[in-house]
Amino acid sequence: MEDEQFWELTAGLENEYRSEQEAEAASIVAAANRERRFVDELRSCGPGDVVTLVTTDHAALRGRILNVGIDTLKLGEVTEATGIGRLRVVRVHDVRIDAVVRLVRER
Numbered sequence: 001m002e003d004e005q006f007w008e009l010t011a012g013l014e015n016e017y018r019s020e021q022e023a024e025a026a027s028i029v030a031a032a033n034r035e036r037r038f039v040d041e042l043r044s045c046g047p048g049d050v051v052t053l054v055t056t057d058h059a060a061l062r063g064r065i066l067n068v069g070i071d072t073l074k075l076g077e078v079t080e081a082t083g084i085g086r087l088r089v090v091r092v093h094d095v096r097i098d099a100v101v102r103l104v105r106e107r
Helices: 002-044
Strands: 050-055 060-068 072-078 089-096 100-105
Touching (some): 050 072, 060 089
Antiparallel strands (some): 050 100, 072 089
16 A cells, blocks of 8 residues: 555656646747747848847947847947948947847838
8 A cells, every 4th residue: 555655646746747847848948939039030130231239238239230140240330320320330349149138120
């Protein structure tokens, strides 16, 4: 009788552990899908597009995209979103893609 109770208890723990693992795996996959979609949005911006980026440290950078790589994007900060100010790059920022939390395209 003690053996049966032991195996019932063990089976219950295994089911609980398995459901915890499945929930953790589902959250990891969901996070990866969210990240992939945003990265794809960043990569869809071509060189020359003027955007405003907001980073995880709440810094807002407005500039012209110079290059989008695997892990970083190169943003040339501009003084104006349109006109001649769009052409003049004040400084260049290398921003980690995973640090970007918001993207606003300037029209």
